[in-house]
Amino acid sequence: MSLTSLTAKELGIKIKEKEISVKEAVNDTLDAIEKKEGKVNSFVTVADRDALLKKAEKVQKKIGEGTLDGPLAGVPIAIKDNICTKGLLTTCSSKILEGFVPTYTAEAVKNLEDAGAIVIGKTNMDEFAMGSTTETSAYGATKNPWNLGHVPGGSSGGSCSGVAAEECICALGSDTGGSIRQPSAFCGVTGIKPTYGTVSRYGLIAYGSSLDQIGPVAKDVTDCALILETISSYDKKDSTSMKREDLDFTSALKDDVKGMKIGIPKDYFGEGLDREVSEAVKGAAKVLEEKGAVLEEFDLGLVEYAIPAYYVIACAEASSNLARFDGVKYGYRAKQYEGLHNMYKKSRSEGFGTEVKRRIMLGSFVLSSGYYDAYYLKALRTKALIKREFDKAFSKYDVILGPAAPSTAPKLGSSLDDPMKMYLGDIYTVSVNLAGLPGISLPCGMDGEGLPIGLQLIGDCFKEKDIIQAAYTYECTREYRHSPLSDVYQG
Amino acid sequence: MSKEYETVIGLEVHVELATKTKIFCSCSTAFGGAINAHTCPVCTGMPGSLPVLNKQVVEYAMAVGLATNCEITRYCKFDRKNYFYPDNPQNYQISQLYLPICRNGGIEIETEKGGKKTVGIHEIHMEEDAGKLVHDEDGDVSVVDFNRSGVPLIEIVSEPDMRSPEEVIAYLDKLRLMIQYLGASDCKLQEGSMRADVNLSVREAGAKEFGTRTEMKNLNSFRAIARAIENETNRQIDLIESGEKVIQETRRWDDSKAYSYAMRSKEDAQDYRYFPDPDLVPVSISDEWIESVRAKQPELPTEKLARYQSEYGLPEYDAQILTGTKKFADIFEAATEICKKPKKVSNWLMVETIRLLKENAMDAEDIRFSPGNLAKLIDLTDNGTVNSTVAKEVFEAVFKEDIDPEKYVEEKGLKTVHDAGALRETVETVMKNNPKSVEDYKNGKEKAIGFLVGQTMKAMKGKANPEMVNEILKKLLSK
Numbered sequence: 001m002s003l004t005s006l007t008a009k010e011l012g013i014k015i016k017e018k019e020i021s022v023k024e025a026v027n028d029t030l031d032a033i034e035k036k037e038g039k040v041n042s043f044v045t046v047a048d049r050d051a052l053l054k055k056a057e058k059v060q061k062k063i064g065e066g067t068l069d070g071p072l073a074g075v076p077i078a079i080k081d082n083i084c085t086k087g088l089l090t091t092c093s094s095k096i097l098e099g100f101v102p103t104y105t106a107e108a109v110k111n112l113e114d115a116g117a118i119v120i121g122k123t124n125m126d127e128f129a130m131g132s133t134t135e136t137s138a139y140g141a142t143k144n145p146w147n148l149g150h151v152p153g154g155s156s157g158g159s160c161s162g163v164a165a166e167e168c169i170c171a172l173g174s175d176t177g178g179s180i181r182q183p184s185a186f187c188g189v190t191g192i193k194p195t196y197g198t199v200s201r202y203g204l205i206a207y208g209s210s211l212d213q214i215g216p217v218a219k220d221v222t223d224c225a226l227i228l229e230t231i232s233s234y235d236k237k238d239s240t241s242m243k244r245e246d247l248d249f250t251s252a253l254k255d256d257v258k259g260m261k262i263g264i265p266k267d268y269f270g271e272g273l274d275r276e277v278s279e280a281v282k283g284a285a286k287v288l289e290e291k292g293a294v295l296e297e298f299d300l301g302l303v304e305y306a307i308p309a310y311y312v313i314a315c316a317e318a319s320s321n322l323a324r325f326d327g328v329k330y331g332y333r334a335k336q337y338e339g340l341h342n343m344y345k346k347s348r349s350e351g352f353g354t355e356v357k358r359r360i361m362l363g364s365f366v367l368s369s370g371y372y373d374a375y376y377l378k379a380l381r382t383k384a385l386i387k388r389e390f391d392k393a394f395s396k397y398d399v400i401l402g403p404a405a406p407s408t409a410p411k412l413g414s415s416l417d418d419p420m421k422m423y424l425g426d427i428y429t430v431s432v433n434l435a436g437l438p439g440i441s442l443p444c445g446m447d448g449e450g451l452p453i454g455l456q457l458i459g460d461c462f463k464e465k466d467i468i469q470a471a472y473t474y475e476c477t478r479e480y481r482h483s484p485l486s487d488v489y490q491g
Numbered sequence: 492m493s494k495e496y497e498t499v500i501g502l503e504v505h506v507e508l509a510t511k512t513k514i515f516c517s518c519s520t521a522f523g524g525a526i527n528a529h530t531c532p533v534c535t536g537m538p539g540s541l542p543v544l545n546k547q548v549v550e551y552a553m554a555v556g557l558a559t560n561c562e563i564t565r566y567c568k569f570d571r572k573n574y575f576y577p578d579n580p581q582n583y584q585i586s587q588l589y590l591p592i593c594r595n596g597g598i599e600i601e602t603e604k605g606g607k608k609t610v611g612i613h614e615i616h617m618e619e620d621a622g623k624l625v626h627d628e629d630g631d632v633s634v635v636d637f638n639r640s641g642v643p644l645i646e647i648v649s650e651p652d653m654r655s656p657e658e659v660i661a662y663l664d665k666l667r668l669m670i671q672y673l674g675a676s677d678c679k680l681q682e683g684s685m686r687a688d689v690n691l692s693v694r695e696a697g698a699k700e701f702g703t704r705t706e707m708k709n710l711n712s713f714r715a716i717a718r719a720i721e722n723e724t725n726r727q728i729d730l731i732e733s734g735e736k737v738i739q740e741t742r743r744w745d746d747s748k749a750y751s752y753a754m755r756s757k758e759d760a761q762d763y764r765y766f767p768d769p770d771l772v773p774v775s776i777s778d779e780w781i782e783s784v785r786a787k788q789p790e791l792p793t794e795k796l797a798r799y800q801s802e803y804g805l806p807e808y809d810a811q812i813l814t815g816t817k818k819f820a821d822i823f824e825a826a827t828e829i830c831k832k833p834k835k836v837s838n839w840l841m842v843e844t845i846r847l848l849k850e851n852a853m854d855a856e857d858i859r860f861s862p863g864n865l866a867k868l869i870d871l872t873d874n875g876t877v878n879s880t881v882a883k884e885v886f887e888a889v890f891k892e893d894i895d896p897e898k899y900v901e902e903k904g905l906k907t908v909h910d911a912g913a914l915r916e917t918v919e920t921v922m923k924n925n926p927k928s929v930e931d932y933k934n935g936k937e938k939a940i941g942f943l944v945g946q947t948m949k950a951m952k953g954k955a956n957p958e959m960v961n962e963i964l965k966k967l968l969s970k
Contacts, residue, residue: 084539102538103532103537201541202539202540202541203539206539206770209769236543237543239542239544239772240769240770240772317766320583323573324536324580324582325538329536330537364764368762369762372764372766
């Protein structure tokens with residue numbers, strides 16, 4: 001059995017008790033990656049072993065001195081490739097950021113490193129987080145550890161497949177419209193998208209700035225709470241960062257939902273939802289009911305407007321956010337060009353992939369004069385109305401329960417030809433980003449093909465603890481299922 | 492020219508604010524410095540970096556807005572202006588389009604006919620400056636210097652209320668002085684800390700509709716602005732007279748050739764795809780904040796002008812010159828505070844200081860001497876320690892090196908000689924050496940005494956008390 005089959009909490013304890021050294025943890029993780037990477041392709045970059053072992057030594061020393069005594073001290077962690085890591089290649093899985101090595105580390109990663117966690121490598125993703133399958137990466141598609149013929153979901157596909165394949169114990173992802181929750185569901189792992197403003201975006205390469213949040217991916221709710229507690233902080237460098245006093249998320253790890261009011265939006269169980277997913281999610285609701293929660297179905301409203309509003313806003317912001325990738329300052333520049341404008345055109349045409357170009361064009365269009373009011377402003381108004389629908393719901397319920405995605409992981413190569421269909425797959429996740437809410441996705445069963453099904457719990461703003469407690473309570477009723485790529489595969 | 496035409500002018504004035512750090516990061520705004528010395532991930536547009544608003548920028552913008560009678564927008568936002576150019580690291584400029592911080596103001600100017608009129612201010616918005624391209628003369632390489640990238644600017648957009656170059660200069664002068672007094676900027680046109688773009692159209696006198704306007708850029712001095720306005724007015728009138736149309740376009744002024752050429756027409760105008768910057772939160776401005784900025788507003792030129800006349804009893808002419816330059820007003824007030832002789836301080840500034848500035852081709856801003864040393868010199872002159880001729884010499888040293896006049900006079904031995912005995916000796920020698928003049932005086936040519944005084948002063952190396960010399964001479968000559 002590899003150490004990567006442990007949870008972060010378990011490994012942290014073994015390191016603290018000197019049962020395992022930090023070096024062993026690092027070596028074991030790197031070995032697991034070497035062994036499995038050829039099959040899953042979870043990583044764009046794996047850090048250099050010698051450099052990591054030096055880091056491990058330093059952390060070990062601090063643990064020995066007692067200056068590092070947090071639960072993540074010595075625990076290796078993978079980071080999505082759109083989060084800046086000083087000295088470590090950061091590409092957003094795009095050719096246009098070829099060779100880009102950041103001069104600074106993202107605040108969330110800095111928080112992890114301050115707690116003694118060790119950044120093991122950078123995980124594969126849909127290019128610039130645009131996609132739901134991790135197939136748009138310039139560095140090849142990532143595979144689903146449960147079935148290598150299927151996608152891991154996306155865009156944080158590499159983070160989720162890495163954890164499911166047990167190449168790494170835990171990872172950071174980012175979520176703009178479901179990019180943590182959907183691949184977590186597809187890979188049978190747990191992921192949290194926190195309330196907007198909880199984790200600093202400083203160093204997260206923006207896709208849709210008003211929607212992006214960094215969050216944890218791990219085997220269980222406990223690890224997610226632990227990591228989220230570590231990466232959350234008020235950061236003066238991010239104007240949208242919030243000052244919060246309630247970041248002790250692990251205090252919500254309680255096996256108790258007695259009296260908790262859980263709302264189930266009828267709109268989330270309508271047409272387009274796989275029967276098996278529907279049954280598994282309803283089954284999970286039943287389990288919570290048996291544990292003492294009070295369930296009630298309700299009409300959420302405006303659900304059908306979430307996807308158009310989301311794509312208009314995210315693409316508008318992306319069209320501007322991605323303007324800086326122009327071949328002038330860093331990353332890819334076309335080899336042959338004539339003059340400045342031709343250099344821009346060729347570098348960007350050659351450097352960006354199809355899906356990214358599609359979204360830049362869409363975003364540029366909706367911001368153009370004459371269309372701004374009809375599309376962008378209307379989308380912003382829709383966003384505000386959707387938030388109001390959630391406010392209404394949270395005046396009655398503590399938690400909203402539903403599926404994380406309408407289906408289990410699709411086959412590789414089956415999504416990109418029909419982008420509209422792929423976009424519609426985000427139906428249950430995007431409104432959470434539009435409303436700035438926290439959401440968690442955790443495994444709640446398997447379909448007939450042996451692919452995991454994800455349960456999504458949504459909380460009100462700043463109520464991560466509610467969803468963590470409900471998720472933890474549910475999780476206590478079942479065993480973690482290791483994927484076939486794990487060394488402890490249970491069949 | 493058979494018809495009468497009226498010129499209609501509006502200005503867009505960019506002012507670089509005097510903050511120590513940039514608008515969205517903590518890099519220095521210091522001028523000069525090695526290429527990219529004052530940069531960080533934010534002002535070089537590194538992936539993942541985020542802007543954080545410098546509060547001082549908002550306060551300066553509010554201060555200018557209050558001084559120009561604007562309404563302050565209580566809930567203002569920043570927008571992104573999207574366009575590609577290498578000096579713009581994110582390929583968007585953070586500016587304000589939809590909700591600028593100040594709106595609907597105006598300032599009163601004096602027209603050339605001696606009347607008064609108000610030039611409306613449409614809005615004032617905050618934005619960031621761009622970097623600078625440095626072109627390698629030998630190779631085919633250009634380097635981008637981001638030291639200026641993110642330096643805070645405000646853009647003051649006037650209404651099309653001006654009708655002549657004189658009004659434009661009066662408006663700019665007033666605006667510049669006001670902003671200098673507020674300490675919000677040094678407003679140097681030559682160095683680019685104040686830049687004005689001129690929007691101009693002409694129409695037949697009495698017409699109600701505006702003509703088609705052009706925008707003139709690259710105006711680096713008041714002189715260039717006045718020349719460009721005249722040139723553009725004539726160009727547009729010529730077009731209209733010859734039956735052609737004025738095209739709405741941006742033109743660039745070449746002052747050395749006194750000529751402008753078209754840069755881009757409205758058809759080529761870019762779509763900047765403005766939208767609210769999601770990385771910045773809206774700025775909420777409370778009554779308390781406005782009041783605290785208002786409370787910190789210094790006395791502005793118009794108020795000073797009145798006070799200098801009433802409090803110090805200065806003639807209006809003096810008061811105008813002194814308040815017409817912030818540096819003068821500052822020195823005047825500080826020196827007067829020490830020596831309590833306002834008229835004398837005023838005279839030193841208006842005569843000797845202006846003379847030396849002209850001689851050395853300097854601006855008032857370049858003055859380095861301390862008001863304390865001027866005050867000391869005035870006291871030394873007043874109590875007779877030095878005479879007025881020596882005082883001028885001492886002042887030159889004060890002006891150039893800010894020396895302490897007391898020490899300087901001591902060290903150089905410039906004190907006026909009041910010793911009657913010594914003076915008498917010298918006078919006697921002078922009389923002996925100039926019998927012709929003595930003769931002339933005695934023959935009723937009274938003017939001859941002036942020459943003898945001059946010779947005595949010369950012999951005393953200027954240090955004699957001239958009144959005493961006069962007295963002694965008269966006494967000896969009448970013998």
